[in-house]
Amino acid sequence: MSNGKVYLIPNVIADGTQEQVIPAHVLSALSGIKHFLAEDVRTARRYFSSLKLFPSIEALQFEILNKDTDPNTLHSLLAPVFEGNDIGIISEAGCPGIADPGSLAVKFAHDHGIRVMPLVGPSSLLLALMGSGLNGQRFAFHGYLPIDKHEFSKVVRELEKESRKLNQTQIFIETPYRTDATLAALVQVLQGGTLLSVSSDLTSANEFILTSTVAKWKSQPRKLGKVPAVFSLLST
Structure with missing residues (x-):
């Protein structure tokens, strides 16, 4: 058999x-x-x-x-x-x-x-990368980032440095209830010129995708609510 x-x-x-x-x-x-x-x-x-x-x-x-x-x-x-x-x-x-x-x-x-x-089907990671406008030739997925504030800041700065060195898009996710907190923390830790893309509620009627510099995210803060999101960054 x-x-x-x-x-x-x-x-x-x-x-x-x-x-x-x-x-x-x-x-x-x-x-x-x-x-x-x-x-x-x-x-x-x-x-x-x-x-x-x-x-x-x-x-x-x-x-x-x-x-x-x-x-x-x-x-x-x-x-x-x-x-x-x-x-x-x-x-x-x-x-x-x-x-x-x-x-x-x-x-x-x-x-x-x-x-x-x-079998073919929707992938939030690929859809987020496609919609980000960031480097789709070289990218890395890092899963969830640390919850501890100190460790979070350390890892994000390392990813930003690696992104700049390799011209590599860094992708990570977070649980819906931490989406707004993660976005706020990223805006505080990353350098102003780094590009940050946030994709939430992908494929739904409320789909949101926005890529901008961290400086612009900081000047125009947003609240997305408790929604699933994918975060991508590219430092040049």
Whole structure:
């Protein structure tokens, strides 16, 4: 018996946008999959219900794959693949494996000769970079920055210095409830001539993308509220 495949299933990054951002070929691939790994089973079920694709969500099999997953359990989690069944990995938002624990299962699949099938879908990181006007030839993603003010300032200054040296766009994210605090802190720490881009609520009706110098951000302060955001900077 040949192994099944591992499909990387994109999720929406803004509620109610599935018809605009999830391509038809993703729906076609999904229709043949009954086994899934998800960060949160409840939200995964809700997402699949919104697609109106399956006769019954209850017939689908879900296992949890999140940041706390023990790598030693991956063989058990992906057992359906070794029985010839395809399995789908779904993120809470966006694309599995990008700032997402799905990469654990993807590496396992490669290590065991299992074919990996990434499917096209929305990625807040790429959309933010595309919309920023900053260097898209050389960039780096740094995940979340430290919460401690001293460590935050130290890391941001290091990233700014590295950006200037390498002509590299630095990208990072923050939880929605810290979006305004992070923006305010960046404006205080970064040099006035550094370009700072903020992208929030991407793909939604309230999408916001603005790139400007830190000096201008400081002179025209903004409050974005508790929204998911991507921050990018480029120092020249």
